[in-house]
Amino acid sequence: MDQRLRHTRQFVGLVYVYAIVIPILTVHVVGKFLVEKNSLRVTSPESLKGVYDSAIGNFGVPQYGGVMAGTVIYPEAASNGCKDYTNFNISFKSTTGGGLPAIVLVDRGDCYFAFKVWNAQKSGAAAVLVADDRNEPLITMDSPEDSSSSASYVQNITIPSALIDRQFGDALKKAVSSGEMVNMYLDWRESLPHPDDRVEYEFWTNSNDECGQKCDRQTEFVKNFKGAAQILEQGGYTLFTPHYITWFCPHAFVLSKQCQSQCINHGRYCAPDPEQDFTQGYDGKDVVKENLRQLCVYKVATEMQKPWVWWDYVTDFQIRCPMKEQKYNEDCAQEVLWSLGLSLNSTHECMGDPEADEDNPILKAEQDSQVGHGSRGDVTMLPTLIINQRQYRGKLDKGAVLKALCSGFKETTEPPVCLSDGIETNECLTNNGGCWEDPKANVTACKDTFRGRICECPLVQGVQFLGDGYNNCTAFGLGRCNLDNGGCWQKTQNGSTFSACSATELSGCQCPSGFRGDGIQSCDDVDECKEGIACQCPECTCKNTWGSYDCQCQKGLLYIKEHDTCLREKASASRVSWVVALIVLAALAVAAVAGYIVYKYRLRSYMDSEIRAIMAQYMPLDSQGDVNQHLQEDA
Known part of the structure; x- marks a missing residue:
């Protein structure tokens, strides 16, 4: 009953993502499936202390970026976990407050991996470890194929799970059975790389909406995740790329009815029939064309510097153009393009000619991208998320995926959405995370990150605080007095x-x-009077004030603080000052009057001379000689 993924099998006769075997569709590479891991650190007993590998389950909610401490419980009476634990009166919930969460260890075999985890979750388990029953490399535990019986519980699994190898499992069972308390940490902090302040992720999807429950879940995820994805993309926090799997038809079958109905470009790019019936409904080539259109939407939107519009197109197309209503066609797609302001001509040119006997550059790049490189395995299933070149394991759910994306950011660079309620726990809210703080200035060294808090002296309003971040932080630099x-x-x-x-x-x-x-x-305050450091002159009397002092001299004397001495009488000095002022004012008044008299005399004399000179031209005067002399002088 185990759902072992086919990581050693070639892609010939590739299993289609919706559990439809299409024998004539294939790709021409050898498959490389990588198992994504998290680490376990056993802290007790002494004999088991150490770090061990485990393979993350492909369902539930792995705690990406986090750590979980717990106690291992091995229910020997129901060791395979295939029956409801209530039948055995077993509960994994702590009966007293403060107990460590239960990490339930179960044996592999007899039922689906996911069913074991579901049973443990219902009885209070915080996480599940499945011990392998054979000596082999770790594999990824997959969810069962879609069915009415499995769908009801697989999507409700909210705890993490992992597979451990047989040797480690046997050691754990032996320790627990002998009465030893086995404590461990499950660590997902390095499950995804987190090199910088931007996360790069891919979403491998499909436009087909007639594939049952997996299609329905994928449609629901795209609709729910759209808002968060666009916020992250618009803020420059992420680099998102959509992808679509295609297959090719072997050359010998290119002219067959199956290939002609499922493929475009003469068998180069194919998709299985949506209804699994070649005689009715839509064909696989219809799906390939719409997949290509959605890739071109992303290309055109990116050229417009709005790559996030892809999410709008996909969600709108799902709502407006479903296969069930026979609207899954080019006309409906163009209406969606037009409503979003996307160029129909640019999209059409990008798609090329689906009847041409040549490679389509867009779809050829998609087939090349399916092959894993470096730390990334091949993409063989839909839907698939790849975050920072690692395949995401877990439920296709907005909260679970967002948590995984947030774990891909370098510490302290996470966007605000990653630090919101429901995504992570703000450890700075409890006892300030054990870091230094100044409550009066509302300044703290506690910095919340997705992986936990760090104590780091802050930079506030241009003022840098220096210190160890735990016991002290001191403001440094100009402007520090303002904080x-x-x-x-x-x-x-x-x-x-x-x-x-x-x-x-x-x-x-x-x-x-x-x-x-x-x-x-x-x-x-220093009492300068008592300590004898002020008012030391013989004529002085001293009175202490807050932050200073006040000295007074004997009557009539003025105290000079800089020299700690008393000078002349205040009254005499005042009288002298007034006398000097009056003398100066009197002198100024006399000077003003004298100047005015001289001015008037000179003006009068000048006017008399001018008048006499004018009159001499018309009548003789006794003083004619004087006038002529005056005229000569003026000339």
Whole structure:
């Protein structure tokens, strides 16, 4: 009953993703199926301490990016997990608070892998390990083929599961059976690579909607995941690429009815008949053409710098152009293209001629992409997600897939959607994650990441905090006094404010003049009068104030603080000042009057001379000689 994936078999007679065997469709490469793993770390007993490999199950929800601690339980009375544990009065739920989650160990064989996990989940298991019953390399546990009996539980599995090898399984069973407590960590943090701040992922899908429950689940996933996918793509957080599997028809069968109905480009690109009936409904070549159109939609949308429009087209096409309503055709597809503002001509040119006896560059690239390279295995099943060149294992569900995508980001670079409720647990909310914090300034060294919290002194409003992040963080640089006064002492009293933080210093706290202390917790006022460091002149009397002091001289004397001395009487100095001021004002007034008199005299004399000169031209005057002399002088 085990669903072992065919990782050693060639693709000849390839098993179609919807469990339809199409003997004449094939590809021309040797299959390479890679088992995706997570690690187990046993912490007790001492004899089993160490790290072991396990193969992630292809169903349920693997905790990508996370770690789970638990205690191994081996129910010997129902060791194969093929029956409901309630029949044996077995429950894996902790009867007291604070107990570690139960990691249930079951034997392989007698029923589907997924059914074992489902039974354990119903009885309270947090995770399931299946011990292999033969000596062989690890394989991927697959879900059973679609049927009414299996569909009801496979999609409801929400816990992770993994296959372990026979030797490790026997060792675990022996330890548990002998009464030892076996504790371990299941670790998925390195199950997916997380090299940088962008995740690259592929979705291998198909436009066929008449393949039963798998098609229905795929359609539902695309509809539900669309919003998150577009947010990630528009924000530059991800690089998404859609893909479609195609097969080719062997040359000897190119002219057969089967190949002509299932293939385009003379047998080069094929898909199985949607209804598995060559006499009615849609043909495989209809599916290939729509797959090609959807690839071209992605290409055209990418050229428009809007690759996320692919999600709009696919969801709209699924709703508006279903096979059940006989709308799965080019006319309906063009209506969807037009409604989304996509160029019909560009899409048509991209698709090329499906009747041509030549390679189609788009579909040829798809067939090449199906072959695994490096750490990635071949793509043999639909739907398939590949994240950072690793095949995703688990349920095709929005939350589970988003969790896997988030585990592909380098720590601290995750987008906000990855740190939202339901995706990960914010460890900074409990006791600040054990990191340093300044609650007054609302500054913390706890930084939430998808894989857990880290304690790192922050950069706040351009001010960098330095320290170990756990016990201390100190503001450094200009502007630090604007953030909680740089962590220094500050106090206001009697309308005056004093601070131990200097805006000109890059770091440190120093009590201001008039205070003494550590500058952080306290600065105490210095009594300059009592300590004899102020008002030392014989005529002085001293009074201490907060942060300073006040000196007064004997009556009539003025205190000079810079020299700590008393000078002349205030009254005398005031009278002298007034006398000097009056003298200056009187002198200015006299000068002004004298100037005015001189000005008037000169003006009058000048006017008299001008008048006499004019009159002399019309009548003789006794002073004619004087006038002529005046005229000569003017000339």
